[in-house]
Amino acid sequence: MIVAVELGLIYAVMALGVYLTFRILNFPDLTVDGSFTTGAAVAAISIINGVPPVVATLAAFAAGMAAGWVTGILHTKGKINGLLAGILTMIALYSINLRIMGKANLPLLREETLLTPLREAGFIGSAVGIMVFAVVALVIKLVIDWFLHTDLGLSLQATGDNEQMIRSFGVSTDRTKILGLALSNGLVALCGAMIAQYQGFADIGMGIGLILAGLASVIIGQAIFGSRIIFVATLAVVLGSVLYRVVIQLALQAGLNPNDMKLISAVLVVIALVLPQLKVFRKVQGLANMKKTLTGATEAAGAKA
Secondary structure (H helix, E strand, C coil): CHHHHHHHHHHHHHHHHHHHHHHHCCCCCCCHHHHHHHHHHHHHHHHHCCCCHHHHHHHHHHHHHHHHHHHHHHHHCCCCCHHHHHHHHHHHHHHHHHHHHCCCEEECCCCCCCCHHHHHCCCCCCHHHHHHHHHHHHHHHHHHHHHHCCHHHHHHHHHHHCHHHHHHCCCCHHHHHHHHHHHHHHHHHHHHHHHHHHHCEEECCCCCCHHHHHHHHHHHHHHHHCCCCHHHHHHHHHHHHHHHHHHHHHHHHCCCCHHHHHHHHHHHHHHHHHHHHCHHHHHHHHHHHHHHHHHHHHHHHHHHC
16 A cells, blocks of 8 residues: 555656646646656666666656647647647657657666665655655645746636636737646656656556546545645645555455556546536535635634624
8 A cells, every 4th residue: 555655646746747737727638648658768768878867857857848848839839629739749759759768668677766775775665755755746746836826827827717818918828838738748757757767667558548547636636625726736636646546556455457447547537527516515515615614704703802
């Protein structure tokens, strides 16, 4: 179970990237399946060729941003549907990733990586490992929170909320879309680089179906923990990623076939999407909101008295 929590915290970086496009930009970006592998491929081949792990990981982030930039250019300048633009980039990245790696699988077991000190100290798979990965995920989360409250970040949010309105104020929505897609896929590629170093290999198929895991983390987290403000929404994404991995681990321990994991992921997303629409759930949520309102009013009255 500890390994599941560690993986959930690492994959939270990817989920935060999906959150930027899916929730903030309201853009259905499927580049994720390709850019995740791009990050793993760039980091792995760089480390094998003697590049310091930190530099290799940053290079993976840059490569992911480039992939997102291409999707943004195809959509904004090429006037291609956003969904199709992401699919085209994802397909192209499969061949590009093979070119980068040179073969379908690159082992990193004997290479020095960012996680080598933790592995040699025996912290991987322990409470210390969870704390380290939690700090990394929370730092990235806080950076995203800060960015989304800057002028540029607010323009990004406004583009997703009401593109025509923000364009009337002189904001270039093409630029904000490209920036959002680049940052999103940069985070996804960063996650791919970390997963490659965690697992000890990069594989050409490691990103297949990953968008479903990202969406599951975002939807499940925000359905359970809420999404009214940015700070809570991003924290919900991190917790949703951990919860998703724990559920997957429990399903495997219950004896389910590993080949059914994609089906389980799809079912989880469906449940998370349908549950908030049920009358019972709405009543419970309404009662909770009413309780908060009454508590706030009572405290305010007490303060005045």
